[in-house]
Amino acid sequence: MNFRTSRPITAAALAGVLGACAPAVEPASAPSAASPAQAPAGAQTPMATLVRDVHSFAQPNEARVTHVALDLRADFAAKVISGTAALDVAAAPGADDIVLDTKGLTIRGVTGANGQPLRWALGTADSILGQPLTVQLPAGTRRIIVQYATSPSAGALQWLTPEQTAGKRHPYLFSQGQAILTRSWIPTQDSPGIRQTYEARIVVPAELKAVMSAEMLTPNGEPAEGGRAFRFKLDRAVPPYLIALGVGDLAFRELGPRTGVYTEPAMLERSAYELAELEKFVTAAEGLYGPYRWGRYDILMLPPSFPYGGMENPRLTFATPTILAGDRSLVSLVAHELAHSWSGNLVTNATWQDFWLNEGFTTYFENRIMEALYGPERAAMLANLGWQGLQDAVEAAGGDTGADTRLKIDLTGRDPDEGTTDIAYEKGAAFLRTIEQAVGRPRWDAYLRSYFDRNAFQPMTTEQLLADIRANLIRGDAALEQRIGLDQWAYQPGVPTNAVVPHSGAFAAVEAQAQAFDRGTPAAQLQTSGWSTQEWQHFLGALPQTMTAARLADLDRAFGLSRQGNSEILFAWLQMAVRNRYQPAVPALEQFLTSQGRRKFVRPLFAALMEQGTWGQPLARRIYAVARPGYHPVTATSVDAIVR
Template sequence: MTLRKFVSTALLAALVACSGAKNENTAAPQSSPVLFTEEAKDMHSFARPEEARVKHVSLELTADFDAKVMKGAATLDLETAPGAKEVVLDSKNLVVSRITDAEGRALPFALGKGDAIRGQPLTVQLGGAKKIVVNYASAPGAAALQWLSPAQTAGKQHPYLFSQGQAILNRTWIPTQDSPGIRQTWDATITVPEELTAVMSAEMLTPEGEETDGGRVFRFRMDKPVAPYLIAIAVGDLEFKELGPRTGVWTEPAMLEKSAWEFADLEKMVSAAEGLYGPYRWGRYDLLVLPPSFPFGGMENPRLTFLTPTVIAGDRSLVSLIAHELAHSWSGNLVTNATWDDFWLNEGFTTYFENRIMEAMEGKERAAMLADLGWSDMEQAFADVGGPQSKDAQLHLDLDGRDPDDGMTNVAYEKGAVFLRTIEQAVGREKWDAYLKSYFDRFAFQPQTSAGLIADMRKNLFDGDESVEKQIGIEQWIYQPGVPRNAVHLKAASFAAIDSAARAFAGGQAAASIDASKWSTQERVRFLNALPRKLTPAQLADLDATWKLGSAGNSEIRFAWLMLAVANRYDPATASADQFLTGMGRRKFVSPLFEALEKQGDWGKPIAAGIYAKARPGYHSVTIATVDKALGWKA
């Protein structure tokens, strides 16, 4: 395949930097240039950044828990082309009351015709203005925001609010150009009820808040340009505990001590990541442990990773998820996919980097276990998208006319990581690591495309050596489905014994005769996943009684057990499934379990419907959208 046409101001800037200009690593970050290419055209945004683009967002909002809306104003600083007469913003169900220039003069605006996925274009006539003020409120059902009652929190005393903006949900509470390729600096002034604390993915300027009539005001500042989906907020009864000089954890008081214990090695993890690919550039790295309805394992919001409580296993066995979100501080937050067609540029790089962090922290065998499980996840992802030859089994996708959420599969994560691991083997780890470190420097605080990556690898990794590039087959990896034959499958040596134990159990050996006392979480998950989907009720009862799987506090083990039990229509596990699915809203667990139940026809469908009817009101919109589609649910 010939290389797709690529002409990018981001790439040109990088080449200038390489030829002697000031290095991005030492220069103050600048707003990202616009990419003028077909591959960088964001079909999920109404914005026309080549005419007028948002450079800075200043929010002044009040969290109204009674009305369940964020209301106030957003002031947008613009960069405009000569003769530009209007700016087009992204909006979805925003209630816009007035738009003015910086002097308060009213500016004409209109909400245009949109669609169910992207929302509506908000077009503002500028009249020469370089700064506009949008007065607005979010809708009570804004998809990015979840308003929790006190009963849905750990403390049961106060309400809670959190946002989840990826991929294109922040336009439901912030009127801006909601495209990952249009990076923006921002600041915020947030008013909340006096008993609550606000945190955001930015520098916290007022840790204690400032008292005001009817509440407390918190101020935040992000002076580095970020993709707008990374603007995040949480408001609740929150406390903080320091874990290191630049690390700590926020959560509800009832969760604080166990969270701090689980993540005690966070500072070491940041140092391990820096040792691989250069300095951490965001100042602090804190964690926020959210209520169970948070739809993801984690969200890499700069300076403040949002986390599900399902990662708290009580034995620090699931901290690879933290390594993943930390790695996003380089791949994703520092260098960002320009469009959602190239989601793999965020997640494939991050999954690879996560594994390298875990190798540095816990050794090669633990990293191999995680990579080996990831290979299985990749194979399952291919099956989920219609097979390894499906177009959705590519890294670079075509999501035009589709929700970008459709592309957020394990193909991006695991196939992307295997691809990078294959490059590492071809060129050698030392050369590969030097390239990655320089790549993050060259494209720091900028968007990237698949074509841009290929061009950069040809110049700065392969040095014009076409034989190495051909050996790897980079375009086949990125633009074709499936996995090429040269894929590097990193296998865990310890899994051979685990697979043997699974075969023995399936053949009739009792669970008690298997010595699993020293097995890690990864080994237990491997064992459960390796078992055939056809076991007898007596065998399943033996497993559950011996290892207490139905009440396991480790979410990964509990999930693996329930998937096995559902595949076998094991009635005694339905109570555990009910408790698990109504007790948290993490999509990684929720969606596959409901789909597995649905596939079990007359046995599973009634169980799925009964549990979902109870669980659905407590889920975030991200999880609801996925499960509604899987079950054909009519709200």
Template structure:
């Protein structure tokens, strides 16, 4: 999942020709990459998942087979989930995760099984306990998702680019998939899966798995079949249904999106095949077959979601000049860090995101050069320092990499600590041991833990075994435990290159001192340089200086979403009224949580000037937002209670 910094200017990007094809990738034979039939379940104390009701050491799901119909009128998916289970011989029950599912029956394929839905937990949903017979090895669950299932967003035709057909997409991370799939929804319980999806013709279904057969249309519906033969974390099962077309970008890459968006999406993603090649040179073979992407409608709540074989992407990365494509490097890197070796619980979310952020910048450096990577590192450290300050400073408990989330929703750990402190940790280790040695270590880490859940303790033990190798002096220099288990930023942090933004920082100082705005500099700066300029300006500026910025740079209308967000954040902090129409247009035209939550929150926190504006704007914007976004904004108190129902 992406919390992204911009990539680079178009002039620095490599050119790549797209293969022009509107045909979906053909069904191919299974990949030969070996993966365990049943991935291990960890028995260490730090692998106990407080965000799942499952008891996997008693009985666990290892394969899910879905046969579901998509009903746009009722806003439900319904059908069966057949679960293959592994169990102790004396296990009396298996416990699944459930949030709002309407269970109609559960059998072992022949005989009914007794089941009980437990008490509701606000964050986790409910346990679904199914009694097992001595010979039970399979559960067949007939069910419906609720119309307000948290993982699913149903869009009317008017909310799509084409305006002709409805659209459905899912967002499962962290614990939302339990609202549409009855299974053990824990990242430590990896499961292979397959699906048959029935959708109204002429719509197309895509999922985070290869197609298992050609689509079959009959009786007004089309049936799409998928098969993921590798065990994955359950949150990585994803679906989208809509008016979708495909275009190839290379031998193993391509993009799906609505027809009217296909040209722009393909042009922006032209370098994807080269990114895959670069990532393989760094981290070892790509083990998932194809790497395709789906560019979703603007309401998608994230920058990107690394669903295997089919990354889901926000359209806000389409800037027209490829300047935000580090998003693709990030989501691609998850094919190793996150999808291949996955945090066993959300307490170690940094193992997914910090490792991926580090890998993202290595891919960017490989393709676009060390200056671009150095600037992104500097932006990352800026974000890290800001987040540490906002979370209690050097003693704040939530500034640790291994974070305590008991009693809280996993989304509470979704901050730049996981991304930027994790990345800074690996970059620091690299600087101490040397890049060649560290690259060899990381390739080995992914090989040793392919298709497995992992914990912070496992990572540190593996690093000590394969990198430190008993060298006490090296151990002391690395400060491994300080990085992972202690709050704040360790003293051995490798600082970013002070020259990375030398010209920009000089311009910031000049503008802050009251000198004229240099629009010529701005015109030739990359997105990263523009972000640095806006983010480094004094947080309090008089209206006249804000007028100079807006009028000189046309910031209220700028197309680049990252730059516009940085400007609007500054404007709201200064009660700058001329920016309010831009704020309203921005947050009502896309639903990316990274953008809409901070802007609406900042408005709402200003009780006199901003709060009435926030309430009025949110009332207009809320219908297009995904439940994972509205759930967090609603808790601020925005909107009337009646409008806060999902």
């Protein structure tokens, strides 16, 4: 698939379609729509040169969006968000138009700050990228106001019926912008390198509450026609995929001076218990790599259809309820999303081809937080499981020569979601562990802290990172650079032989029990008392790939695996059950796949079912027909390609 490298519609071509495309409209009351916002602290240098992003139509070195002001209304009956987006624009001398990203939006008009209509046109639609919206910029234009509405099928938005929520009384709405879905609900330049501040006024039904990844200016809302209006402001520039919205019957519980949890009332007690140590997480992270720069750190515990484990939206991480194990054993996910407040939100991959800069750094940082809070052995177990995941990811991507096993991945003509594998997460983390071993932890930590300070609120490429390491860590030491192998790690396929392999002493004992079971020891006689979630995961992964129904039944009887409330353990068990066509586990499998939509769990299980031919394929199709309406578009789109 070809991607445009220049404007999709020239100014001359644009002039020919103006009459049909640009009716005059009255500007809506977007926050501060009369004048452009002042550059806040943490703003990106207005016209710093940016690398080309193959996943955006934007031409940011000519004209770029610096601030977004939303005035929107959520219509639950129509499943539509509509209103205005007022965009502050910085333009290079001579620039006469700006190109925005849209997907599925109905554009009703574009005006300047003075309400005068501006010339605009939508370009040719692309199945991955959507459509470019080109707006002409008369001399001196610094703000444009786009009046629009979303589609009921907008890829970023999931509208839940009351029956799909925990409380069963009110509907729910949430957004998921990463990687390039923000353009399906906000017309802006949807590229991670184009950082933007934002403010918003969101009108929702009176019985619901809106929350966003920003400072809440009206905690109780304010009267508005047809409901309540909530106002928000974020004066730190972020990539647009981090502009996030949640609307529902929400309650709040404070967990610390700057931490808390929002969720439906029916889930509040469980969520507050699981996240009780949230303040300690923030303190531990600050002790490693510097101050938390976003003010509050709250978590929105979402309904189970949320497609990811978590999403690191600034000030308000979105999280899946599948982490509510009842024993705080899955809180490493919280450490991961919090770590993104530095690696991802503060210093951001400039394009999705540099995605590993977000996830590799964050996976490493997550493990350091877990070590600080729970000790080296817990961290070692988590790192070891990650290493095992990396081996599987390398094999799935074609082995050590597979092009997609590189950190700097070529995603030209591809959906950026294709890069969200354990290569980015675990190979990236292994790279950083290897540097740590080469230079020593004190020197490495000092470098990382300075790296976040030096590059705060800026986009980053792989090339820029390696230059930064050479300038500020290696400092001309040729022997050190050769020992690390920077370019091999970043640009070559496979995992370099100098990779530091994590080791867990606890896992050796787990492996001994797996071997005993393989030799015939009944499951009830295995020594499993006091095992952590990670030990159970490793145990199930260490068992033979092929087992008889009798042996599987023995495991299930002894450990209640099909009734397991811990999502990670249940997932590992169900993978084993599907692989061995274990019919008694099918009810648990069906319940799991229809009660949550986390893609990490859903996609592999459906893929495994489809690999089981006449046993698994009819089962996959039957379950998916029931489950799909409850999945977020991110999950449904990926499973659609599997279950045919």
